[in-house]
Amino acid sequence: MNGRPYQLTQVIKLFQWICFMIFISRAYQHLFWDAPFRTLLWDESLLKGFIEFIMPISWVDYVTSPATDTVIQDLIRLNGLFYLLCAVISVFLHKLKPAWGYVILAGAFSLIFLAFLYTKEKFFNIGQFFEYSIQFSTPILLFVLVFREVRLAHFITATKVIVALTFICHGLYAIGYYPRPGSFVDMTINTLYVSEAVAHSLLFIAGLLDFIVAVLIFIPLCARPALYYMVVWGFLTATARLTANVYADFFWSSLHQWWFEFTVRLPHAMLPLAAIILITIYTRERYQMTFKT
Template structure:
């Protein structure tokens, strides 16, 4: 069944968000280095490897040659690339592809967990990856049940809150001082000193928290989603804007652009909610049951 145009747009937004996230991380894993090291470079892991019959040299390499750790580190990139393709090819009746995307979500959970561990177990580090971890799930839910289904929307709202609560916590200096690169980017882009940058980030942190709350109030939610989409995009592009320079090889694009791409869910999820609620006051677009696909057997639509 063909989706109404607005719903096609919503699905496209989710596809692009998922694609960007997986493609960005695939880029990191192929071109740079993934954050999985913290999970593997552990004495207890070596001990376990030996117990199950993988020798030291097999596991970590001989020094001259790579071991399993180094080889699989880059091979994981293929899984991300496959998931990126799946975000574009998956249809509402392709269960294997959906399963692949759910697996991709698992990979992103693992990745976020690794980043959380390497960030000295700072909770906001894991929380702010909520959008990235959940975007494949949201896409699958949207295909399986519909872009306006309660499950899809609730999951998107959870992802939204995770992204901006995590961001906001860091900007407000919880649990440790505001990350130095946040201050640096703000200082460079806005040409302000560290004191002013700190003030701006505190305001931004408060706004992050407020939009998380505003999401749950009907009169405020479109404004919250609009702010979050813009702010999510700006924070993603802040990295190349602050770091790229004409004097660098490829203008520094290979150092920074993937940072925007993999953060696609940070602005695509709010954008999805914004477009979802765009016609919130028009009863036929929100409150009327809209069967959007053959897979949508549940007549329940979002009344959030």
């Protein structure tokens, strides 16, 4: 990282650890739990004709076959191993050749595909897809930081857009534009010990605040306070996965199920933090030249 200010090298390390958390969380999910591959591979309207053309079985036999389910589960686990590789590469990317960076980009596109599967599962609500913006975009940002020239001001803007998309789409669910997930309500009740009615009201207010801060981060005088709010709120929403779902009576089994739901959302706090650091560097140093490995 020769030629970079010390603060920027620290930012790169932060981006590396954000990517590590995203990839290791998805790796754990795919290796030990499940991923929505079946929402595509069991889509009768999309695949029935193709399956019956290439295979000597009916669609019913295909979807009910234990062998089919085994193949799908093996694909999920294979994807988990790929995410595990991406997690390791993320930590050492600044020391590796550019070819390894393309593995990280492939990981990003795999995360985009995963976001698509979750979106399909939610009847193609576009907000569902862009709620994962931080998760599938951060590896791309890391690749750019390490292997490409970029003007710092442009990079900060791109980071803000990614953060804003994530918070806006989260807010669309919180205010009820899309059906408010029962898990949101349950986490609010179990974490804050409030009634269901109060939980719905709090989520509506939180959704409005998501929209407000998503705008404020583009206003120079308001950007840092809004980003600090995002750091705190991102951390709290990630932590809620643990406080609402991990129980002392069966601590390890519930932690096994929910820890990766916490770590995969920590980047919702960490990327706004990275944006704060980048803005501080930009305003303090007026460092407007391009930076390059």
